[in-house]
Amino acid sequence: MPDPIHDREHLSELVTHVAEAARDYLARVDQLPAGGTAGRDQAAGHFAGELPEDGDGSVATVTRLLTDGVQAAVNSAGPRFFHFVTGGSTPAALAADWLTSTLDNNAALWVSSPLGSKLEQVAIGWLKDLFGLPRSWGGVLTTGATMSNFTALAAARQWWGEEQGSNIAERGMSGLPAVPVMASGFIHASAEKALSMLGIGHKAVQLFTSDSTGAIDLAALALEGALVGLKGAPAIVIATAGEVNAGGFDPIAAMADLAHRHHAWLHVDGAFGLFARISPVTADLADGVELADSVIADGHKWLNVPYDCGFAFCRDARLLNAVFGMNAPYFPATEADHPDFLYLAPEMSRRARSLAVWATLAAYGRNGYRAMIERHRGLAKRLADQIRASSDFELLAEPRLNVVCFRYRPAGTPESELDQINRRLGQAIIADGTVYFGTTVYGGKVAFRPAIANWRTTERDVDIILDVARGLADR
Numbered sequence: 001m002p003d004p005i006h007d008r009e010h011l012s013e014l015v016t017h018v019a020e021a022a023r024d025y026l027a028r029v030d031q032l033p034a035g036g037t038a039g040r041d042q043a044a045g046h047f048a049g050e051l052p053e054d055g056d057g058s059v060a061t062v063t064r065l066l067t068d069g070v071q072a073a074v075n076s077a078g079p080r081f082f083h084f085v086t087g088g089s090t091p092a093a094l095a096a097d098w099l100t101s102t103l104d105n106n107a108a109l110w111v112s113s114p115l116g117s118k119l120e121q122v123a124i125g126w127l128k129d130l131f132g133l134p135r136s137w138g139g140v141l142t143t144g145a146t147m148s149n150f151t152a153l154a155a156a157r158q159w160w161g162e163e164q165g166s167n168i169a170e171r172g173m174s175g176l177p178a179v180p181v182m183a184s185g186f187i188h189a190s191a192e193k194a195l196s197m198l199g200i201g202h203k204a205v206q207l208f209t210s211d212s213t214g215a216i217d218l219a220a221l222a223l224e225g226a227l228v229g230l231k232g233a234p235a236i237v238i239a240t241a242g243e244v245n246a247g248g249f250d251p252i253a254a255m256a257d258l259a260h261r262h263h264a265w266l267h268v269d270g271a272f273g274l275f276a277r278i279s280p281v282t283a284d285l286a287d288g289v290e291l292a293d294s295v296i297a298d299g300h301k302w303l304n305v306p307y308d309c310g311f312a313f314c315r316d317a318r319l320l321n322a323v324f325g326m327n328a329p330y331f332p333a334t335e336a337d338h339p340d341f342l343y344l345a346p347e348m349s350r351r352a353r354s355l356a357v358w359a360t361l362a363a364y365g366r367n368g369y370r371a372m373i374e375r376h377r378g379l380a381k382r383l384a385d386q387i388r389a390s391s392d393f394e395l396l397a398e399p400r401l402n403v404v405c406f407r408y409r410p411a412g413t414p415e416s417e418l419d420q421i422n423r424r425l426g427q428a429i430i431a432d433g434t435v436y437f438g439t440t441v442y443g444g445k446v447a448f449r450p451a452i453a454n455w456r457t458t459e460r461d462v463d464i465i466l467d468v469a470r471g472l473a474d475r
């Protein structure tokens with residue numbers, strides 16, 4: 001196939017072909033092994049090869065994706081993929097995402113996509129409402145929590161500079177002191193990565209932990225002492241709502257109070273934990289988020305929109321614009337109520353992610369999300385009860401939200417052997433793929449941490465976890 005212009009005649013056939021394959025796949029995904037087929041790595045290997053001089057044409061190429069491609073995929077869209085914190089795509093979000101690619105609008109400016117821009121404005125407003133954040137805050141869609149941490153911490157860095165009379169967006173950081181950053185041991189690696197990208201450096205983070213799980217002890221006054229030691233110089237404090245290993249929460253309201261009494265910016269990473277605020281059953285966990293200066297969450301986790309999607313919110317939208325604003329003679333002037341989100345976001349050209357975010361919120365509303373969060377929390381507690389009732393598994397932390405941290409502990413096994421046994425079992429679970437989750441280290445112990453975040457997941461999916469793990473351990 002030479003020039004794509006000659007491919008027009010295949011487009012309809014191709015779209016129908018993929019739609020049919022998707023329909024079949026989605027009808028089966030509940031039953032498929034979460035980790036995909038046993039030959040997944042080999043199937044991925046089939047894609048090796050040189051750049052073709054003459055392409056194979058779209059029909060043959062897409063057919064390869066539907067055969068080898070699907071064989072090489074994991075079934076993370078399904079209900080038994082508990083690795084990391086992985087959401088699926090709700091029907092409304094999936095359909096909207098397809099339309100996003102079909103329309104292929106650039107959500108940089110109103111003029112490049114009135115649809116994408118308006119829906120982003122509406123979606124950001126709805127998300128603030130859903131999470132109980134003040135309406136006056138600014139917000140923007142990103143590719144995920146890492147870029148949201150980057151975006152929000154860039155605003156924090158700008159504030160920190162301005163507090164000392166420097167405009168970092170204009171002049172950089174030359175001549176300025178190191179940025180003091182403080183956090184509990186719950187801080188996620190992506191917030192540290194954001195600090196690396198921002199020239200603050202992840203080694204700048206001072207950790208205040210009271211135990212091996214990373215939890216902070218504010219009563220010990222160490223964080224306050226460090227802030228007092230700055231003698232009024234500005235600082236950044238990072239709190240985590242939903243720690244990745246066991247779903248723990250920093251005491252956000254108290255950290256906000258502390259930060260603001262001592263001239264610090266409070267940033268909250270709530271990649272999945274911010275969703276606790278949707279239900280009165282769990283809202284207390286993330287109490288005080290509205291007092292922070294910046295807050296972020298993920299879309300592709302618990303909102304269940306397709307990859308990739310995240311949100312960054314900032315009390316003072318002017319700071320986002322100070323960092324991410326840009327100008328070029330070919331950009332039109334912003335008109336009232338015609339938002340141009342590129343001025344608040346790291347990228348210039350941007351996928352219109354707002355279609356999926358808007359569609360899923362419009363389709364299911366606050367009550368739909370509340371029901372899902374509460375169902376997932378119930379499933380996490382159900383699994384925890386099964387672990388407690390078993391004689392060969394040990395619960396390592398009471399699940400607060402949707403992450404269950406536990407390990408295999410067959411009777412009579414010495415503590416010194418447990419890490420290795422659990423690591424081996426973790427590899428067997430990944431290789432087997434029936435249910436899918438990996439290991440972490442929690443409180444110094446190798447542990448599992450399945451996270452429930454897919455709209456499809458039910459009791460049937462959670463109830464097989466221990467049996468599958470036990471069966472693999474016995475082999």
Ligand SMILES: Cc1ncc(COP(=O)(O)O)c(C=O)c1O
Pocket residue numbers: 084085143144145146147188190191240241242243244269270271272298310
């Ligand atoms: C607390 C927290 N922050 C940030 C991230 C990074 O999210 P993403 O992979 O969407 O960038 C995660 C991912 O699990 C997380 O749990």
